[in-house]
Amino acid sequence: MKKAAIIGGGVIGGGWVARFLLNGWDVAVYDPDPEAERKIGEVLTQARWALPMLYDRALPSEGQLTFVHSLAEAVMGADYIQESVPERLDLKHKVYAEIEEANSKAPLGSSTSGFKPSELRAGIESGGRLFVAHPFNPVYLLPLIEVVPGEDADSSAIVQARETLASVGLYPLEVKKEIDAHIADRFLEAVWREALWLVKDDIATTQEIDDAIRYGFGLRWAQMGLFETYRIAGGEGGMAHFIAQFGPCLEWPWTKLMDVPELTDELIRKIGDQSDAQSGHLSIRQLERLRDTNLISIMRALKARGNAAGALISQHEETLPRPDHSAVPMITIRRVIPIDWTDYNGHMNESRYGQVYSDAADAVIEACGVNADYVASGLSYFTVENNIKYLAEAHAGDTCHVATRILLAEGKKLKLHHEMRRDSDGQVYSTCTQFLLHVSLETRKTCPPRDDVAQHMANLAAAHAKAEHG
Structure with missing residues (x-):
């Protein structure tokens, strides 16, 4: 488990906490503000609701969040450090001096929206690992991070930092030359x-x-x-x-x-x-929820098109843990229900259940060798019948999973049974019995699957039948 140290727990610092914590990092926070824990807690509540909705796969288990009483304790043993204290150069220099005494190795990013790296590094012996890492609010949703190394940067620290930022779903945009306010804020300032x-x-x-x-x-x-x-x-x-x-x-x-x-x-x-x-x-909390709801919907729409921020989400999703396909029954889906799947009744629309079970079937056939190359060769499975039962309401933000059993895998025929459950209490939302046929994409007619795929399907079906009947 990696550790991130967050120095400063305001709106931006809280967003950094959420981004790392929800991506499985342990996070240590230092902020002398007696209200810091409450403020960050409110940011985390919103982030826990919002960030998982971007993805069609579950995020890693949360890391451990610790509020510490000294800056040295926060950065001790940290793999990455992010400073988000107020925009006062004297304060930042004081903070960097304290950080240097306790941890002089880890990449050190500053959330500053205006100062240049050369200004931040003045008088800091390990200044080469210090760089600008300017985020955009909300940090837990918006991916852009302006990374400004500046002259005399430690190139290995910058590479490590960029890899770290990308690993938690962010987009580190390197600004090649120092300039006041970097890139994006100069546009914002002009419009403002x-x-x-x-x-x-x-x-x-x-x-x-x-x-x-x-x-x-x-x-x-x-x-x-x-x-x-x-x-x-x-x-x-x-x-x-x-x-x-x-x-x-x-x-x-x-x-x-x-x-x-x-x-x-x-x-x-x-x-x-x-x-x-x-x-x-509207209260600030209500405005934040409205903002995040809209951002989720926009970014998920871009994800479906593989464009802009949506493409970045898909890339990050590929690094997230996959469900346990070796389990019996097979865990084919593990995810959070996103806001754009709900309707005017406030629960998940029935059309989305079809998508869930389509995704679950894809997980089964992919586990048996029906991958992109297999489809490119002109072979695949088509769903010909779904029998879905709706048993309980599913709401945005619910964490759920789908357990799938192979009921039949004979020749061209594949029959699956899916059960969609809420993680928190095991409530069954829905079940689906699904019938698929193997087809040739050239003739659009049924045909036998490739021998290795057929054998894998048969082995899984036998294992599922044995587990079902004891």
Whole structure:
């Protein structure tokens, strides 16, 4: 079991705790704030509900979370250290000096949104292993981490850090050159400045600005980004045509990006009042749940298409533990029910049971040798009949598993029985008896399976029958 040390337990620090802990790491937290344990506990409650829903396979068992009373105790023996203290350079230098005394080897990332590595490393003897690892809130869901090594970085520490971050489902984007605020926050700052002017000049309210983003370019950016979006806008001429057509607009005085409106009491009050009118009827916890629900649905939709953040989820999912296919009955599915599987009644939609049992059947045939190469050779199994019984409600966030028995494996015929249960109390949600036929993908007609597949199926069927009858 690996250990991560999290220094600073605010919103960002709590997100780091959740990201590591839910991916099976032991986590030690140091934060002198007497409310740190409560605050992190609230972040963890939301993260435990949200993060597992991204995947179609269960996350590893949680690591052990420990709140310690000293910084030295937190970093002692840690394999990775993440600092998320307030944005004060003097405070960060003090923290790094204490870390160095207790652990001078482990990669040390800083969540700073603005400072450069050269500024952070000043006076730190082991500064080469210190780098910027700037995340985005919520850290337990959003994958981007801006990794800024800077000059004089310890390359082996950076490689180790990137591998660590990727192993918990994050996307470490290496920023090749130091620059204030790195990459993403510079875009956010530009948009934020322009938004402040629009509010100050009474051109738009906070809600109108948010609507312009979420109903328009925000949706495009979520799956293509800036340049790819504009490449499409250029039509058949591509990016060159887009720049030729719209490039001159850059000289027009459309924006005030180089100026910032004075944050007077009047402007602060105006923004606060508009924001309260927009979403003041919801608590922070309710807004977090809404945000995470939407992010889960968007990212799972991208996962189905193998695009952007969704492709990253699929890659990480392949590293997660697989169900125990050697068990009798075979454990074919182990997962959390995601929010996008539920309907207006608040429970899992019946169409999703079909997906669960399809996935369970895939697990059986894959265990018997029906893999991508087998399908590429022109052979597979098709489901011809499902008999599903719905016995109890399944809700978003429930952890469940499917136990599968092979009832029949003779020639072209394969008959399975699935039982879907809730992990917490063993409640049976549903059962399914499923009949499949082996087919040729060329003729689209039934045919015998390959000998090795047929033999594997028969052996499993015999083992399942023996266990069923004692």
